Each structure stands twice: as structure tokens, then as C-alpha cells.
Amino acid sequence: MVLHYEYCPQCGRKLSLRESKEDGMVPWCDPCKKTWYDSFPTAVIVLTYNEYNEVVMTRQSHLTYRHWMYNSGFILPGENAEHAAVREIKEELGIEIRNLESLGTYWFRGGVLMIAFLAFCPKCEFHLSDEVEEAVWVDVKKAAELAGPVRPGCADFAMMIDYVKKYDLCDPDELWPGQTIERPDPFAF
Ligand SMILES: [Zn+2]
Structure with a gap:
């Protein structure tokens, strides 16, 4: 049940990967300027x-x-x-x-x-x-x-x-x- 995002849950565009200092490569939506970390219940x-x-x-x-x-x-x-x-x-x-x-x-x-x-x-x-x-x-x-x-x-x-x-x-x-x-x-x- 761990959700890994490939598309932005907000705008639906395909996410790119962006380097984060602490977390390595993380999914990123450029139009929304938002990082989408994996989520889980x-x-x-x-x-x-x-x-x-x-x-x-x-x-x-x-x-x-x-x-x-x-x-x-x-x-x-x-x-x-x-x-x-x-x-x-x-x-x-x-x-x-x-x-x-x-x-x-x-x-x-x-x-x-x-x-x-x-x-x-x-x-x-x-x-x-x-x-x-x-x-x-x-x-x-x-x-x-x-x-x-x-x-x-x-x-x-x-x-x-x-x-x-x-x-x-x-x-x-x-x-x-x-x-x-x-x-x-x-x-x-
Ligand atoms: Zn987006």
C-alpha cells in the first residue's frame, strides 16, 4: 500500500525527478512546484x-x-x-x-x-x-x-x-x- 507517484495527483502531469539534498532523487512536479514523496497509510x-x-x-x-x-x-x-x-x-x-x-x-x-x-x-x-x-x-x-x-x-x-x-x-x-x-x-x- 505504499504509493509511489509517477503523475502529479494535483495536475495529472508526468512527474520528473529532482535531486533533493537530504533525500536523493525525488518525484517533482514543475508546474505545481511540489515534491511528491511516497505515501502510505x-x-x-x-x-x-x-x-x-x-x-x-x-x-x-x-x-x-x-x-x-x-x-x-x-x-x-x-x-x-x-x-x-x-x-x-x-x-x-x-x-x-x-x-x-x-x-x-x-x-x-x-x-x-x-x-x-x-x-x-x-x-x-x-x-x-x-x-x-x-x-x-x-x-x-x-x-x-x-x-x-x-x-x-x-x-x-x-x-x-x-x-x-x-x-x-x-x-x-x-x-x-x-x-x-x-x-x-x-x-x-
Ligand atoms: Zn502538478
Whole structure:
């Protein structure tokens, strides 16, 4: 879903390449005097926990029919990532999260930049949207079981390990025994 521009989205003319000091050769529209950088959708993914160290796992078969996961959604134009996280959780689960903390950023299948958050919500009932079939509060071991086998590069697994380490809930190696979590170093360029 990374969009690389060959024609100007504003005037429709074919773009040329222009040297930029910082970014090398970049697509450029001379009539519009505008650079067209590649663009891609940006989404938030939220791991919500409560005062009993339980986390929310949801089943949404339009996204994945096999596994349970956390809540996620695209950021709307003009919205910041924190607002998107609060809005998505409100829409999907009918609950109000707070105390958002960053858990880093991830590329999802090479096409969506995922901004990951840890968020708190006191234990309460859900009021699910039509998009969500089921949502449950479960402890981290049950959550790991529901998430299923580790899928390389997915934010879910690394986020859970960050949460478990932060609150010293269990040995992270117990969550997915024998499976390695791919945890990219964000500063390794
Ligand atoms: Zn143009």
C-alpha cells in the first residue's frame, strides 16, 4: 500500500525527478512546484490492560479468522495517533482508555506504518461495534494462547513482551515457548 507517484495527483502531469539534498532523487512536479514523496497509510494498534493485569483480546473475522488480536485502525487525516487510539477503542469496544504510552512503531506487511500504544482502562463491560465479534479480558498467558503462533514481524507479539516486562508479570519466554519474537531495533538503519 505504499504509493509511489509517477503523475502529479494535483495536475495529472508526468512527474520528473529532482535531486533533493537530504533525500536523493525525488518525484517533482514543475508546474505545481511540489515534491511528491511516497505515501502510505498509518494506523494505530492498542494493547489495553486493566488493574488486574488483564488485556483485551478481540476477534474480528473481517481482519483475520484464525486469531484473536488487539484493536487497531487507520488514522484519519488531521487526527493525531493518540486521538485515533482513543477513538478506535471507543468505537470498537465502547470503553475509554487513558494513560497512553508509546510501544514503538512497526511496518505491517510492508505497507502500513503501525504506531503501537499501551493503554489503561479499568475493568468494565464492553459495548461492541458490529465489526467486533467478541472481546474478552484475559491474563497475558491466555492472551498469548489466543494470539496463536508467533507471526514474524507482527507488532502484537513484541507489544505483549514489552507489557509483560514493564510490569514484571511473568518470564516473557513463557508466553510463546520455543518461538522467537522478531524485535527490530528501531535505531538500526
Ligand atoms: Zn502538478
